[in-house]
Amino acid sequence: MTPVLSVLVHNKPGVLNRITALFMRKGFNIQSLTVCITENPEISRMTIVMSDMDEAALEQVMKQLHKQIDVLKVTDLTDQAMVARDLALIRVSSPIAERAIIHSLIEPFRANVVDVGRETVTVQVTGDAEKIDALIALLRPYGIRELARTGLTALQREAASSADPKRAGEAQVLHI
Amino acid sequence: MPGMSKPADDETLTRSGEGGAMWMKGADMVVEALRREQVEVIFGYPGGAVLPLYDALYQCGIRHVLTRHEQGAIHAAEGYARVTGKPGVVIATSGPGATNLVTGLADAMMDSIPLVAITGQVAKTVIGTDAFQETSIIGISTPITKHNYQIRHASEIPKVFKEAFHIANSGRKGPVLIDIPKDVSGEEAWFAYDDPPQLPGYQPTVVPHHMQIRKLMHGLQHAKRPVVLAGAGILHARATDKLLAFVEKYQLPVVQTLLGLGGFPASHALCLGMGGMHGSAAANKALYETDFLINLGARFDDRLTGKLEHFAPHAVVAHIDIDPAEIGKNVPTDIPVVGDVGEALAMMLSIDVPAPDAAAWREELLRVKRELPFWWVQDGDRIKPQRLIAEIARITKGDAVVTTDVGQHQMWAAQFFPLNRPDRWVTSGGLGTMGFGLPAAIGAHFGRPDKLVVAILGDAGFQMTLQELAVIGEYQLPIKVVIVNNSALGMVRQWQEMFHGERYSESLLPWQPDFVKLGEAYRIPSARVERDEELASALEAFLSEPGPGLLECVVDPNENVYPMVAPGTGIHQMVGVKP
Structure with missing residues (x-):
């Protein structure tokens, strides 16, 4: 299981350090972490993709996060209907002559070329991690020069939070 | 504002x-x-x-x-x-x-x-x-x-x-x-200081969920081999009276953690004493054989549990803790109860269930307690550290505030100084901080100036923070510093003896300062005692003198702490139980 946690925290200096220090201290590994401000400027949302772990370990992660005084809410999105997106910028070798191939490869991914040079193009793609991995694999034979990914950010779908309020409200949110 | x-x-x-x-x-x-x-x-x-x-x-x-x-x-x-x-x-x-x-x-x-x-x-x-x-x-x-x-x-x-x-x-x-x-x-x-703190991310659960308490009480009445594990949570919650009432109501045997000592009277018939690595035979038997374990504010530390697969393997485990992250962290828990143990005990006392049918179990544990207490053998005229502690307890009638450092003397103090009241026991448990005991005694004095404070220290730990003798000397604080001198880092030496083929790597301290002169340099009346026959009178004089004092007790350097659950073994595999 690769858990995805959505964590609302106070938007204050040092909070990110508290969370990462907690992960280090407890030996929790993370695959990605995104942090950004929410609709409320005093609150940030962290979307944390954990490395594979069993349920007991995940429970401990959530409880430890909840112990942090600057953490307001911890939600486990892993088995939830969620909108989860990763964004990648991929600079790929692309001599002018081959450029049409790149375009045809990325088109089904609804990816865009956002920078064009003589030797390379930079492709922007958004989607879930599998989709981005697939595009990277397709482009790799052409020579990926540089790659930047944002990591996953996610929100619960409205259907999940409204259709079954008990599940959405209680089962995944850690109430302590 | x-x-x-x-x-x-x-x-x-x-x-x-x-x-x-x-x-x-x-x-x-x-x-x-x-x-x-x-x-x-x-x-x-x-x-x-x-x-x-x-x-x-x-x-x-x-x-x-x-x-x-x-x-x-x-x-x-x-x-x-x-x-x-x-x-x-x-x-x-x-x-x-x-x-x-x-x-x-x-x-x-x-x-x-x-x-x-x-x-x-x-x-x-x-x-x-x-x-x-x-x-x-x-x-x-x-x-x-x-x-x-x-x-x-x-x-x-x-x-x-x-x-x-x-x-x-x-x-x-x-x-x-x-x-x-x-x-x-x-x-x-x-x-302006009157506004209550606004901490939306910090709302500790104090009052437990009543359904969980009901579940616990329902489980208790069907138990055959129930045990209460009393941790430091009892002391933090100031819940010693409620614990006593609950234990007596259902006649439950009580095991204590190192930090929970004093939360239940050591003199009580149902007290089995400390469990764990250097715990009593009765306490560890109870933790191993129990079918219903009620953990009140202990965190299932590894020094208590031993190898986890052998800890309470047959038990339904109820764990009451104010920190939800402790529940299920080490020991799988059947009845989790988040809340203050004092509140939980009050709720448990308000529900009447039939007392469990556990007389045979109780008798068996009390027999083990009687037959296999903590022990030592008095041979020759060397001072046995165990007897040293027992004598201090006898002379102070167990009413002193005791601080310890970390190591062998700490375990002996836990074993041989019966604590009957809360707030008398100051020791470094989880971190195991050498150098803790002397300065902690100073703080304990300012907290309880009405009580005699006895700092029981090893010769090595004492030397880590001995500069604080200056505070004792300057204010002439009524703190009695007992140095249990075995010329070694005793617990390290013991482990090297047992697990490293008696290769005493950097654990022996044959060269020592003159502790008596050291105490006197800080203008603290100081003395040394080396022979068992002088021990009682030396301690009586030392403890009855008003003001500060330092007593260097030269003890048998070969004495080890027993019984012991060796690291990596289960609590049922004790060595060094009284023969």
């Missing part, structure tokens, strides 16, 4: 504002906040970055104890907190002052000791420039504090102090650090 402009007449620093607010300098605010928190004693050490704060403290009416090292100050604050249940307060300067607090912060974090540590910081204008005595104590202390703050403007001081004391002394207690840049002390702002 913050945000309101400065009053027109700025000569008056304590001019009244709206709602009783006062216009004050940052340093004066700190003192005022401490006063509002009813702090009666501060342990600390001044330095450059806290000069303005010490200026405000000068003749302020709150007692300040100048230790001789910041580590001494924070362990003293811990000792104070452990015997009073109130937060200990410590002040240190920036840089090395702050880093010298690190061991004490980690110790308090592990053992849930409420502390408020105030550190100076270089001025805001030079933070990040590697200024003189600058260190990022916020970064350093984040993993070893419950929470920490760096104040950016004096106007934050009232809110931060209010929150810090609240966080330190509620929920699962712990240390909170407040870092104050030097220039903040001179800033002026409004001071």
